[in-house]
Amino acid sequence: MNLTDHTSAQIDATVAAAAAAADTWAASSAATRAALLRGLAEALEAARDTLVPLADRESHLGPARLNGELDRTAFQLRGFATRVEAGDPFAHTDDPAVAGAPPAGHPALLRVRQPLGPVAMFSASNFPFAFSVLGGDTASALAAGCPVIVKGHPAHPALTRATAALAAGVVQAQGLPAGVFGLVEGAAVAVGVHLVQHPAIAAVAFTGSFRGGAALQAVANARPRPIPFFGELGSINPVVARPAVLAAQGPALATTLAGSITLSCGQFCTSPGVIVLLDDPASDRFVDALAAALGDARPHAMLTPGMRANFDAGVARWAATPGVQWRVAPGAPGTGGDAPTPALAVTTAATFIATPALHDEVFGPAALVVRAASTDEAAAVLQAIGGSLTVTLWGADTDDADSRALVRAAMQTAGRVLFSGVPTGVAVTAGQQHGGPWPSSTRAETTSVGWAAMDRFLRPVALQDAPAWLQGLGGQPC
């Protein structure tokens, strides 16, 4: 199935329907929103036997991974339904009047939250369920009371259409305005730009490449009325491993890490791309074990031929950098069709810090070992990276000055800091933070995964001396 670019007129009609539905959806009850979210989860599960093979054909990710991803997507929809029922989007601060002169005295203020309005949601290629049509951005925006217009990803057009048709059916069956959910299709950049520029679009959620995200953010910023752009742009996810933990558990950790680097052919925004090791024999042995494990791995095909070409270009950039050596050399460009072999390179902290091109993500099954002479130098590597969705610290279990220095540097660099395990796999839960400093995301104060993702689509309004009838409605004039 080929994707047909929607015309400007088609996009305008889709946005107009969303704008027409916005007041109704903003005023919808918790029960109405939860019913839609649960209905979408059920419909997704009911269509599993159709959708998973479709997704596999278009993505090569395999039925095991795709079934798990569909489960996660349904779990996420139901999770947001539960949060809506618990009252999250309707939470308010009741600040009663205080008698007396200002500054201590003040009128009654009821601080509530207002849905932003229609949200443009740009699907990712690498999660055809969980970060696509009915993924976390869609679920959280709907939960917040915002209509959603999905910009489908051209890497999986048939799955996109099938999922969108299913969603539209649930919206209709529940008697909701059709504009609560819309779909825009197009491979051309102009399609996304037209959508972001539409005056009725109130916010953008985006998961994808740095280049695409930064360009669309510039469009959002340049509108006559700029709108928030929640971009999750990927990252290089450094793993810092201290010698003691490598001495104790090196072989097992090497196997685990190789699995994380090659999982889904390295096509995760949380795929570990930089391994920071301190000079020590245990680190040398760990690199040997990691190289062996990667050398044995045979990842499946990448999502698209374009991604394979980008991967080849990325490892070529490493090869062209003085001071970077291969431990596991990549195959020649294009070898293996869309399925590359993994690559592992080694460099020094000084070279890494001095070479900004090495801070860019290489999307695919490749990692760069960075050797540091001291904890300070390891921390400096994190500071040079500046922004990442995750930092993993192995061996910070004891409270010492080096642990504290590394934790501080990691917290300054990342949205999530792991003290065991690997960064691939992002739990959908209350404590999650999937969003770190630039360039890993455009709004590090927000998360695109977990229940707090809903907060992106609500802004506070203070009601001063609200009349009794409005207080009785919790400040929501439905």
Added chain:
Amino acid sequence: MNLTDHTSAQIDATVAAAAAAADTWAASSAATRAALLRGLAEALEAARDTLVPLADRESHLGPARLNGELDRTAFQLRGFATRVEAGDPFAHTDDPAVAGAPPAGHPALLRVRQPLGPVAMFSASNFPFAFSVLGGDTASALAAGCPVIVKGHPAHPALTRATAALAAGVVQAQGLPAGVFGLVEGAAVAVGVHLVQHPAIAAVAFTGSFRGGAALQAVANARPRPIPFFGELGSINPVVARPAVLAAQGPALATTLAGSITLSCGQFCTSPGVIVLLDDPASDRFVDALAAALGDARPHAMLTPGMRANFDAGVARWAATPGVQWRVAPGAPGTGGDAPTPALAVTTAATFIATPALHDEVFGPAALVVRAASTDEAAAVLQAIGGSLTVTLWGADTDDADSRALVRAAMQTAGRVLFSGVPTGVAVTAGQQHGGPWPSSTRAETTSVGWAAMDRFLRPVALQDAPAWLQGLGGQPC
């Protein structure tokens, strides 16, 4: 006293000191932060007899207003101290591990908040205490754990220096790194641009004109690493008054509203600039009473000659718009020196909606009455404005369809909706929201007044499987 522009080298040195202090201040305890905030409040009060006359000389705002503003500023500093002691910046979500396979099973996550780093704070001219050197932006950023570099406003350089010297003295007396508080001075645009572009600046807080704020936001967005720009850019603060309330209380409301329009010579970001009235004899009588009250008012001089010139240009823009008539004509440009006479104009909803130039703020003692034929048309006026710090609705006390429609439109337009009183006067409290949709502010999801202002300078970090020692520190490796 004249203001001397700081050189790039001076600015770099000030930012470097802030960057050097950032880790220490981020790791400071609640007691340390609260002591600084309380110490600043005490120092401010102790220097009242010096600072208030200095402020009056530079601003013309008068001792009564300036003493009240100093009280408010000290109250604000102490209020943030109390919030820090209550643990606000150290609040965390503890999300224990759930056994089992994903998506339901997940590792332990401790979601904490991380100070952003050095904040550049641009003072406003119209609040020489409360939105200047030790105002709400400074207090909330310090409370969050961020060093602050104040960009002083050139309209009150002597007060700026005196207040900054006092702050530096408190920082030194408490044994804190000098870089916790810094000052940059300069009237040239290049000074502010250099500050915002400095790589070590992590966020910008700005209160001022739309033009200046939008320009600096573009600079923040264009950095190699963009940073959040929290701009409070002023607004036109529509007041919608329904006929029944005007029939009952018209004369008193006219006096109150005239007082709000002319308070501090109209130099408030919450000064009411548009009065939306429905066609009705009670509205006609209200306009008569408002015109009479404004005609009698004699505001004091504006803050600067440039502001007087801008006011003259703003009312000239109204005069040049077909369909706008004077009810109280302004004085000729420059009449009265820096002290203008108030102005009141009248137009129709259709003219207002069709004329974007009328949606721009006229900073000073002027208001534009907009006549609407219906509630729908009044709501359309609010929609045309699009973004305002406040909307005031008089007469929405009963629950009817018109009240609901107006409340909905007001909540979509404003950060604060008032149901009685006037928008000037912004309580510093938990329920406050001072920040509305563009163009009134650049981040409508944040507030620059009230305790929630601290949230701007913190971002979440999820600690996955945090070791016991770090959990024991509440996820803050001090």
